[in-house]
Amino acid sequence: MTFQFSYLWSIMPTLMEAMLVNARLAAIISVIALVLATLLTIVRVQKIAVVNFAIACFFSYIRGTPLLVQIFLVFYVLPLVYIDLSPEVAGIVAIALNSCVFMAETLRAGLQSMDPGQIEASTSLALPRRIIWRKILLPQLYRRTLPVLINEVTYVVKGTALLSVITVVEVLRTSQQIATASFRPFESIVGAALCFLAINAAVIIYARYLETSAKSMRT
Template identity: 60%
Template sequence: MKFNVDYLLSILPRLIDASLVNIRLALIIMAISLILGTSLTVLRAAKLPVVNEVIAVVISFVRGTPLLIQIFIAYYVLPAIGLDMSPQVAGVAAISFNSMVFVSETLRGGLSTIDPGQIEASTALGLPPRAIWRKVVLPQVFRRVVPVLINEATIVVKGTALLSVITVIEVLRTAQQIAASSFRPFETLVGAALIFLVLNLAISLAGKVAEARFSLARA
């Protein structure tokens, strides 16, 4: 079967419409993972032995198991203990939980580059710990880890394609449906790949712009 460019162009509008689901879910996931990842970083910095041991187990689980299995657990296993979620909610929960860990690890790395003298000086000036984190530490950490967070955003966008396995109608699921009815999987999968490529290129470009602005602000 020859590759049909005209057919690819004809299905692109439908795939683009489906990509709005991926974009919406990715934005929600990144917002949740940033909030939870930041909170987890602050909690780990408190150096509470029991809490840090629990966090270490969670991190080991997330880093040591495939994201697809974590999605299956959220959608198929959690209902058994009373947490019955829709496919989209389960997918958002699973990917957010996964991304939260990597965001926290990223912020922890950025935190290690902060001069402890700044925190000591802020404490000497009488700033409460919450204000030190909000006004002194976190703004610097986020500026320093922008490239890594952008990379995590592209991983999240690609991860939303895995939600097709739990019946979320997004780009890949739509491409599969089109391929099943047209018997032309080549064009549909190429179309889906192009959609994800364009989305991630846009994220990378936005990240470079943000990084350049932060560099100018530091200068």
């Protein structure tokens, strides 16, 4: 079977339409994961032993198990305790919980690299803790860790392909359906790969724009 560019071209509009599902899910997941990671970072700094132990156990579970298993647990196990989520919502929950762990570790490392004198100076001025975090620490922290956070977003984009196994109709599942109907899996899979490449290329371009904007603000 020879590769047919004409057939690939003919199925690209369908795949690109399905690609929007991946892009939408990845955007939602990334925002939720960043918010959760920020909250986890702030909580861990409080150094509450019991809470930090629980967080450490959660982190160990996430880092020690495959993402696909985590998706299955959320989608198939939660209904047993009367939490019945739709495939998309289950996928968002599973991947966001997975991604927030790696983002939180990135933020923790970035926080440790910051000058502690800023916190001491802010505290001596009697600034409220929420102001210190919102106005001083978090803006710097996000700028410092932006490249690594963006790298995690690209993993989120690729992770959305796993949602095809819980019946989310995204670009990979669409390509599989096309391959089954046409008996041309090569072109279908290549088309799906191009779609993921396009999403991550857009993410990287936007990240470079953010980096440039951040540098211009500092100058």
